[in-house]
Amino acid sequence: MQIQTLAVAFLAATAVGGLAWVFIYPSLSGQKAAEQRRASLARPEPVVRMADRSQRSRREQVEGSLKEVEARLKKEKKVALSTRLTQAGVKWTPKGFIIGSGVLGALMFAITYLLGGGLMAAVGLGFAAGFGLPRWALNYLKKRREKNFLKALPDAVDVIVRGIKAGLPLFDSLKVVAADAPEPLKSEFLAILETQAIGMPLGEACARLYDRMPLPEANFFGIVVAIQQKSGGNLSEALGNLSKVLRDRKRMKEKIQAMSMEAKASAGIIGSLPPIVMFLVYLTTPDYISLLWTHPTGQLLLAGCVLWMAIGIFVMKQMINFDF
Known part of the structure; x- marks a missing residue:
């Protein structure tokens, strides 16, 4: 009986000693404090927090810009006739376009009816000539203008990158592009410069390029410049990456077209x-x-x-x- 009591006491003392070794000894010996110092030296918390905060702020700005673009796209699904005329590079007014379409439709109706085509055929051809043909021509001019814009945009971005690396401000680099680029890139960059000259921030003026040229590539350019104007950063590197993306997209389009x-x-x-x-x-x-x-x-x-x-x-x- 006495041996059993001694065994139980020994086991209880061993358990208490083990618990004390695990929970109390590190605090008394300073081991826990040493580990905390080593951890603080291995990972500087203020620097990490500042980097995380900066990265989070930049991510929030990018997300905010993308949300603004999505909201604008949802709002502008139905494009006004004046905007379509601007996108096609036509200098007509909406009123003149509507009058010209009506005159063309009436002329086709009269010719078809006088030649003995019948009333139904005259109405159909008149409607096609007055409503369908002008809008098809407008869409054709818009597509052709967008194609010419995409052909010259990567080279223009490369010119801007070289100008920034040479020490020129972004505004002066845009001037160089507007002076030497072919149409319609020249007129679009001149519109950016004119918009900025009347007081609009350069980032917002570049973001408005998408309104006149509804292309993802133009949207990319506006977002890159707008984010750089808000949060800073290496603009030449960002535009260089954009130029690479534009050339890759162009190469992929040509490959898809060939296939x-x-x-x-x-x-x-x-x-x-x-x-x-x-x-x-x-x-x-x-x-x-x-x-x-x-x-x-x-x-x-x-x-x-x-x-x-x-x-x-x-x-x-x-x-x-x-x-x-």
């Missing part, structure tokens, strides 16, 4: 076969195929064929259209 040329050629052949066959049949037996536009049933069938052909061409275009 999709076979599908585009197939779609063009398939879409052109019915009109070509119709024309060849008309050359050989005109009385046989002329029923399509002389008989009411033939006119109805011809209208249905045109509608289904238009739907098929639209579907094929969407299948080979790559958004980038």
Whole structure:
């Protein structure tokens, strides 16, 4: 019995001693304080906190700029006619464009009706000439202007980078681009300089480039300059990275275009076969195929064929259209 009591006492003393060694000894011997000093020397907390705070502030500014861009895009899904005319590089007023479209539609209606095309055909061609053709031409001019802008933008960014590395301010580098760049890049950068000259900050003036040139590349340029104007940083490095991104995107677009040329050629052949066959049949037996536009049933069938052909061409275009 006495041996059991001594064994229990020994085990209890050992447990108490172990707990004291683990929890009390480091504080009494100074080991815990030494570990804290080594940790503070290995990781300087103020510097880390300042770096984290700076990185967090820059990230918040980037997120804020992106949110502003997204809000502006959602707000401007329906583009005004005046903005579309500006984006196409046309110096017409909205009123003049509407009047010209109406005159063109009325002229086409009168010509078709006087030539014996019928009232329905005259109305259809007049509507197409007055509403569809001017807007198609406007969209074509806009796309052509954007293509020319993208072709010259990487070289312009490289000129700005070299000017900044040489010691020129950003405003003077933009002047160099505006003086020597081809159209439409020259007029767009002149608009930035004019906007900044009347008191608008340069970052905001560059961000407004997207309003006149609705392209992701123009948006990238405006965001880079706007963020640098707000938070500082190495602008030449940021614009150099932007130039690399622009050239990579251009190279990728050209690669996608080359890979999709076979599908585009197939779609063009398939879409052109019915009109070509119709024309060849008309050359050989005109009385046989002329029923399509002389008989009411033939006119109805011809209208249905045109509608289904238009739907098929639209579907094929969407299948080979790559958004980038």
